[in-house]
Amino acid sequence: MENVPATQTKPMSDLANQRNAVAAGFLGWTLDAFDFFVLTFVLVPVAREFHVTLVQMTATITASLAMRPVGAFFFGLLADRFGRRWPLMLDIVFFSIVEVLSGLAPNYSVFFVLRLLYGIGMGGEWGVGASLAMESVSPKWRGILSGLLQEGYALGNLLGAGVYYLIFPHWGWRPMFFVGVVPALLSLFIFSRVKETEAWHQSRTNWRAYISAIRSNWKLFLYMVLLMTTMNSISHGTQDLYPTLLQKQRHFTPQTTAMITMISMVGAITGGLLFGLYSDHRGRRRSMVTAVICALLLIPAWVMSSTVLLIVPAAFLMQFMVQGAWGVIPVHLNELSPGELRGFFPGFAYQLGVLFASSITLIEAVLAKHLTYAQSLGLLAGIVLLIGAPVIGLGPEAKGVAFGKAEGSRE
Numbered sequence: 001m002e003n004v005p006a007t008q009t010k011p012m013s014d015l016a017n018q019r020n021a022v023a024a025g026f027l028g029w030t031l032d033a034f035d036f037f038v039l040t041f042v043l044v045p046v047a048r049e050f051h052v053t054l055v056q057m058t059a060t061i062t063a064s065l066a067m068r069p070v071g072a073f074f075f076g077l078l079a080d081r082f083g084r085r086w087p088l089m090l091d092i093v094f095f096s097i098v099e100v101l102s103g104l105a106p107n108y109s110v111f112f113v114l115r116l117l118y119g120i121g122m123g124g125e126w127g128v129g130a131s132l133a134m135e136s137v138s139p140k141w142r143g144i145l146s147g148l149l150q151e152g153y154a155l156g157n158l159l160g161a162g163v164y165y166l167i168f169p170h171w172g173w174r175p176m177f178f179v180g181v182v183p184a185l186l187s188l189f190i191f192s193r194v195k196e197t198e199a200w201h202q203s204r205t206n207w208r209a210y211i212s213a214i215r216s217n218w219k220l221f222l223y224m225v226l227l228m229t230t231m232n233s234i235s236h237g238t239q240d241l242y243p244t245l246l247q248k249q250r251h252f253t254p255q256t257t258a259m260i261t262m263i264s265m266v267g268a269i270t271g272g273l274l275f276g277l278y279s280d281h282r283g284r285r286r287s288m289v290t291a292v293i294c295a296l297l298l299i300p301a302w303v304m305s306s307t308v309l310l311i312v313p314a315a316f317l318m319q320f321m322v323q324g325a326w327g328v329i330p331v332h333l334n335e336l337s338p339g340e341l342r343g344f345f346p347g348f349a350y351q352l353g354v355l356f357a358s359s360i361t362l363i364e365a366v367l368a369k370h371l372t373y374a375q376s377l378g379l380l381a382g383i384v385l386l387i388g389a390p391v392i393g394l395g396p397e398a399k400g401v402a403f404g405k406a407e408g409s410r411e
Contacts, residue, residue: 020194021136022145025129026152027187028092032125033156034163035099035118035180036064040240041164041258042173044247049173050108054244058365060115061240065232065358067116068123072344072351075124079343080210083196084132087343088125089188095121096184103177123354127347134334135197135342135403140280142335143287147276147327154268154323157239157261165258199403203339213340221349223395224333228353230391231329233360233384234292237377238302238322240361242315245373250306260308264315271320272327284332284399288325288392295321296385303378325392335398342403360384 039046039061047057071091078087098118105111130149137145163176205213214221242264246257271291279287298321301314333346360380367376 017195018137020190021197022133022149024088024187024190024194025133025149027190028088028125028129029149029152030156030159031092031180031184031187032095032122033153034159035095035156035177036122037157037160037239038163038176038180039102039115041160041243041254041261042168042176043244045168045173046111050111052108055362055365055369056108058241058362060112062358062362063112064115064119064122065236065354065361067119068351068354069348071120071123071125072127072347074120076127076344076347079128079131079347080200080204080341081207083200084128084135084343085192085194085196088128088132089192091121091124091128092184092187095125096181099177099180103174123351124347126350127345128343130330130346131200131334131342132194132197134331135199136194139400139402142331143280143284143328144273144277146279146329146331147272147274149330150276150327151269151272151323153326154265154272154319157268158265161258161261161265165255165262168254197403199339200343203342203403205340210340213338214344217338217341217345220336220396221345224336224345224349225352225356227391227395228329228333228350229356230353230384230388231326232350232353232357234295234322234381234388235326236357237360237364237380237384238295238318241364241368241373241377244365245303245377246311249373250311252308256308260312260315263312264319267316267318267320268323271322271324275324276327276331279328279331279399283397284328284335285392285395285397288328288332289389291321291324292385292388292392295325296382296389299378299382299385302381303374325388332397335401336396339403 043054043057047054050057075087075091095118098114098121102111102114102118105114133145133149134142163179167175167179243257243261246252246260247254252260275287275291295318298314298318301310302318305311305314329350330346333349334342337345364373364376364380367380371379
């Protein structure tokens with residue numbers, strides 16, 4: 001057999017590593033989202049079993065969202081100091097264990113504490129996984145791969161709906177929290193095959209310079225937090241209580257609710273990919289603003305439709321636009337962030353945005369007691385989408401910035 005020159009094997013090795021990095025980040029975020037959305041489908045039966053109100057159960061979602069900055073802070077610092085891979089693998093093990101324990105919770109108090117702990121694990125995954133993926137791939141493919149990475153969130157929602165459809169009618173809500181162990185093992189295997197990024201090696205610095213970099217970029221960080229507060233208000237405001245609207249106001253069965261949610265998540269995945277690709281050609285801000293404005297125009301059809309034939313396309317298109325804007329977020333935040341802070345800035349800003357937006361689901365639930373679920377979701381979605389367009393459009397952009405030694409060189 002002829003010896004293959006090293007110059008021929010290296011590109012293939014790099015390509016395989018890029019593929020593994022994106023796959024690992026995608027699977028990690030998919031698993032994270034799956035574990036989160038499983039609860040949104042079973043709020044009513046869990047509340048019934050624990051003898052608490054629906055508002056109290058909704059508070060467990062808020063608790064998870066509120067603790068995500070803690071995980072982003074801790075695992076983000078680890079990622080900038082010790083690399084992306086091992087903090088990610090540790091984080092996945094942690095939140096997988098907590099998720100299984102959630103399915104074994106004997107009462108509401110224990111369940112609430114476990115959802116707080118789960119929020120820490122969920123908060124640690126996104127920022128580190130996104131930095132690993134974005135630093136591993138070619139700049140010309142960042143947009144569409146950003147869309148793919150982010151829509152692991154939508155796929156997790158879709159899989160949660162599928163599990164709800166298949167498992168809940170036969171075995172109840174508890175086994176739904178056990179299913180995520182299998183993809184967790186797969187993601188850990190793929191992470192073990194990913195090389196640490198060269199950009200991290202080149203940007204790594206000492207603690208004094210690291211703290212100095214944080215201080216000198218505080219204005220950028222505040223903008224990123226504002227952006228992510230708006231974006232999280234948009235996503236959670238249009239997703240978390242929509243299954244409850246379908247169940248309690250439209251009186252759909254669990255199977256119909258799951259089917260509509262799965263179709264809407266197909267729209268989300270498609271939108272994330274296409275708007276991510278669009279952002280590679282027309283810019284990050286333009287892509288996101290276009291999606292947000294289109295989502296705003298879809299609100300009447302989304303909340304006022306009352307039959308399956310009308311709800312399905314409205315739900316599909318709404319999540320196509322909402323997650324279309326979200327598909328640009330991983331690349332946008334990573335390009336804005338300084339290299340030495342890329343493990344910390346995107347994830348911590350993201351999760352602080354989650355914290356500041358975490359009450360929107362609870363507000364919708366409380367408001368729905370005085371109005372209807374459709375009116376509550378439509379009103380708040382309209383407000384946050386109207387705010388989102390100028391926040392995105394007037395902010396900075398760093399499309400095509402080089403990572404590593406050439407940090408700061410922009411398209």
